[in-house]
Amino acid sequence: MSTLSDPDAVQPFGQPAPVVRFFGWATLFMLAAFLINNVLVSWYGFPGLGAIAAGGADPKVFVVLGLYILALAGAVVWVWHSGNTALRWDARTITAFNAYLIRACFFAVLFVGLVDAAIAFLRIESLFGTFLPEDLAREFNRVQFLAPTIHGPLIVAGFVVALFTRTLGFQWLALMIVGAELLIVISRFVFSYEQALMGDLVRYWYAALFLFASAYTLLEEGHVRVDVLYAGFSRRTKGKVNAVGAILFGMVTCWCVLIMGMGSPQAIINAPVRNFEISQASTAGMYVKYQMAAFLGIFAVTMLIQFVAYLFEAVADKRDEPGHKDHIGAAH
Known part of the structure; x- marks a missing residue:
């Protein structure tokens, strides 16, 4: 390149x-x-x-x-x-980086979700003591141990794997959610077995799906656009409207989320992450609630990055530059 x-x-x-x-x-x-x-x-x-x-x-x-x-x-x-x-070159470079960032987050939640669910199952069924020393087995009851020693390396692994493959996207994560829901149905109605970790896994992946895929949806013009006049505008006028909207509504909203959520150590995103917050059903569930708070920050970061690329594309459209990408099936 x-x-x-x-x-x-x-x-x-x-x-x-x-x-x-x-x-x-x-x-x-x-x-x-x-x-x-x-x-x-x-x-x-x-x-x-x-x-x-x-x-x-x-x-x-x-x-x-x-x-x-x-x-x-x-x-x-x-x-x-x-x-x-040129603007479109910048936009595509930024989008490529953002795509990697989102893909890495998808891999991270896949790895963490599977491993933490397995750990939760072993913890609930008191199976750690059968193959681990008692002191080490007790550590798996503490999120302060799991977060840095298990979750952290898995998140890093997700970012590394995302460098070499593009096979995992939101479509695959959606399929994993369906599989997790199917597992709940089978275990509940066939084996009469259900634990809080099963619902935790579905919620964990659902949160990642909707918050991480939002930037991709913006790239593909997939967000619902309620308008009366926009569809009839010329490309140049659409570019002007999109540029103003990207700044006044998109970027401002993202900065508000970031400042309110991460503006101080006790802010609504920082506090749960710093304290490794877990759910009330902690002993019977997964230890990933603190990560779900971080998902909101990841959403704001990836959306802000994508809004910059969207702004560049919009201004290029306003200037009627070549290279415009037509979006098929955009919601209006």
């Missing part, structure tokens, strides 16, 4: 648009800075930006501020360095 700085590779897609590209790439760089700062503030005790307004003297706050400044500078350098890159 040609590099992004190769004019011959990108020129057929349209002329550069530095202002729009800076806005889009600055959004992505700022997103990266926000996520890094969230880790520093929530897990390593760094003060938030509010400490500056409050007159805090902790020098660590300037690390947090510096990351945002560095993000803006990085966006400037990136746009300047790749000045000949």
Whole structure:
């Protein structure tokens, strides 16, 4: 594949648009800075930006501020360095990365779901003691043990596997959900056996399916669009409407979710993840509730990334540039 700085590779897609590209790439760089700062503030005790307004003297706050400044500078350098890159090329590059991110998350929840369900079954049936030392068997009752030693490596494995295969997508995850539901029906009505872990597995995969696949649905124009006039607009007018909507409704909504959910250590996404929160039926169920809180953050991150690509495509449509992708079967 040609590099992004190769004019011959990108020129057929349209002329550069530095202002729009800076806005889009600055959004992505700022997103990266926000996520890094969230880790520093929530897990390593760094003060938030509010400490500056409050007159805090902790020098660590300037690390947090510096990351945002560095993000803006990085966006400037990136746009300047790749000045000949067209909008559609940028959009497709961003979409390819986002597709990998979503695919990796799908693999991660597949691995974690299967393994944690098996662990829950062994824990419920008190089978760990038959082949593990008593001290180690007790550790499998603690999410503080399972999260870093079992879940963490499985999540990493999902990201590694996603580098080499594209075989798992939301269609396959949907099939796995059907299989999990079928298992509940068979075990309940044939063997009169049911445990909370079975429902937990279905809910875990359902949450991943709907939240992770949302960005893919945006790419394919699959979200329901309630309109009276849009269908009759020209491509240029549709591009203008989509660009404004991507910024005012899509990106703003994603940032609201991220700030409200990850704006402080006790925010609604950070708190369950930091505390490895589990359900009330913990001893009879899976230990993945804290991950389901993180799913909302993953949804906002992947949607924001995709909205940047959507913005680039919309502006390219407004400029009537070649390379427009027709979406068949879009919902209106």
